[in-house]
């Protein structure tokens with residue numbers, strides 16, 4: 001008989017730079033034995049905690065449940081070890097499955113080949129035992145298996161998420177360069193915003209940072225709009241526990257008392273933002289304008305501004321520098337009392353903001369190294385200009 005209260009090892013994956021905020025989110029939902037890893041956090045918990053982490057952790061990309069760990073030096077060893085796992089405890093022979101694999105610094109160095117060998121071992125095991133074999137379905141399998149081999153050490157996990165958790169389910173329109181939802185939520189948490197003032201994104205594009213801010217401000221789960229999670233197809237899935245978790249979380253929704261406002265120079269971007277915000281039913285929580293940053297007037301008083309300006313992809317260097325100077329001038333002229341945070345992959349352009357950052361945090365937007373820079377805008381900011389060289 002399975003003891004549902006017994007804790008086991010779980011891994012939550014994230015982007016580089018967000019490990020600590022993810023650890024805090026996990027502690028808040030009851031995770032114990034936290035271990036900060038590279039682009040991941042290890043912890044202990046139950047299946048109920050796996051459901052919660054998928055539903056609530058804004059900075060998690062994927063939640064994995066390790067079921068085996070062994071040393072592997074070649075393909076035969078991999079085949080043999082995979083074949084020792086009691087796969088019928090996790091799936092039926094009629095079920096479909098898929099294998100994802102990540103391999104680094106190991107004798108086996110082709111992740112696709114590792115996935116193929118794993119698949120063969122599982123299929124052969126079922127064929128020998130049941131005279132039938134399960135099929136592979138890479139799009140929508142019943143069981144998604146994750147193989148991670150690092151320095152010849154292999155961890156086999158069940159993937160409880162399915163689609164990456166950045167796919168929140170609210171995005172109808174992407175826009176030109178939408179920032180990843182998990183990264184957006186990570187920036188908001190890294191900023192330390194206490195939901196105690198207005199929130200502005202003056203280059204909001206398709207509205208991702210605004211939507212993530214509104215979800216956080218109102219305590220709406222990051223998984224609220226998702227249609228499904230992979231754990232719902234697990235053999236031991238407990239529907240009652242899952243429904244209870246969702247009910248309890250809804251009771252904790254807050255009403256945010258301040259404003260969340262966005263603007264963007266592009267009408268096309270604002271059209272996308274409107275669509276996404278409406279789809280998320282957050283149109284009463286988020287105000288939108290279609291002005292260039294220098295014409296938009298943020299509410300007076302204290303506030304937080306988090307934005308993701310263009311960097312390099314489409315504008316040439318001169319235009320980028322002019323744009324960052326414009327952002328800096330606008331901050332000095334219109335954002336007194338605000339804490340402004342800018343994420344950019346263009347470290348040179350950031351200097352042209354012309355204000356000294358009080359903090360710089362390294363984060364990654366995909367593979368691109370970025371700085372998330374904090375600027376405190378107070379009355380004397382104008383005098384504290386940096387030389388623009």
Ligand SMILES: C[S@@+](CC[C@H](N)C(=O)[O-])C[C@H]1O[C@@H](n2cnc3c(N)ncnc32)[C@H](O)[C@@H]1O
Pocket residue numbers: 174175177178179180202203204205206207208209263264265266269291292293294308309310311323
């Ligand atoms: C990297 S995108 C932002 C993406 C956005 N975070 C999202 O998730 O979709 C940069 C945005 O800055 C906007 N932009 C460029 N110059 C601007 C200006 N002067 N004022 C306001 N927005 C501007 C662009 O139209 C674009 O939507």
